Amino acid sequence: MKAENELPFIDKIKIFSAELRRLNQKRKEIKKEQGKSKPLNLKKNEKLEVYNKTKGTCHICGSDLIPEKFSITSSLIESCSTNNNLPACKSCKRLFDNYLPDEIKWILKIGLWAKTQIEFETDLGKIIASEIIEQEKYRESKRKSPRNPIDIDISNYPVKNNQIIGSKKVEYKRIKEVLYWSYANLSMAYKAVNDKSDRYGRLHYIIRKKLFNGLMSGNMNVRSMFHDEKSKLNSDKCCVYCGKTRMLQIDHIIPQNKGGKDSGENLVWACRKCNASKNDIDLMEWYHRKNEFPPIQVLRNYMKLVIQYCIENELMEKDLDTSGEINLPFSIEYIPLDFPQPNRLIKRFEINRNTL
Ligand SMILES: [Zn+2]
């Protein structure tokens, strides 16, 4: 893919935000297409060859690198042949591997933090964007041949975390709203599956609404739900993700390196295949990549852990806009907010039941 050599001229705040979301969306599509990237696995002499390309400095920021311990960038776009590999420091690598070239240009120009603010159209983001735009308009006017501002269809790139629920548009402002809305849906789905309903009915929607309001106001808590539904996940020996009963290993729902505990609630049995495929990817992201909706029981365990973590660490009231700056042990963007109809869940549930 060819990246534009310079950033486009933008003269409107809305276009600025939408352009950043467009790049974000494009990056996600590319990542989805590529699937999991393979580790490089270069031999010692190949590594040295890469190191010598820049005489041992980071090819992005120029800092000196240690020969035995340096990173190698492999761009999201370019293929991973040795010729493309270049030595880099750890922080540059993180940026280089995770963002598209045009996004990196924006990050270098305005900073990652400002980019996020503008992308999510926060109040602060709008202020920053308008200041940048004023500067850019001036700079553009001083050019020999001023360019035209770009124009894109904003409606193709809506702001994330705004969900349409029924006819009412609900805005998620805090971590709390996302987690409790998902949990309330889970409860609704659980009831519908138990009722053997094909579709959600009035009663199910009432359950969801009551629980959501109860959780938000603090009159209900997560433990009161599923009270007598003891988790079978921890006692029955089969893979919680696919139901296989052989070659089982212990898996951490929230990976240990992200702060997941070594306690019973966080431990499940998983077959070697699922464990290896999931690796350190967030559980919900893993299902998302497979284009599957997580089984209710798996989701239940996960949501309980995640909510517990956020309550214990006083994160529930935190704004979603700043969630990128908090080191969450899970990916909040993959928390399911839209649940499939129960007939699609039932199958999954029964498969799970039979194998349990
Ligand atoms: Zn660097």
Ligand SMILES: [Zn+2]
């Ligand atoms: Zn499995």
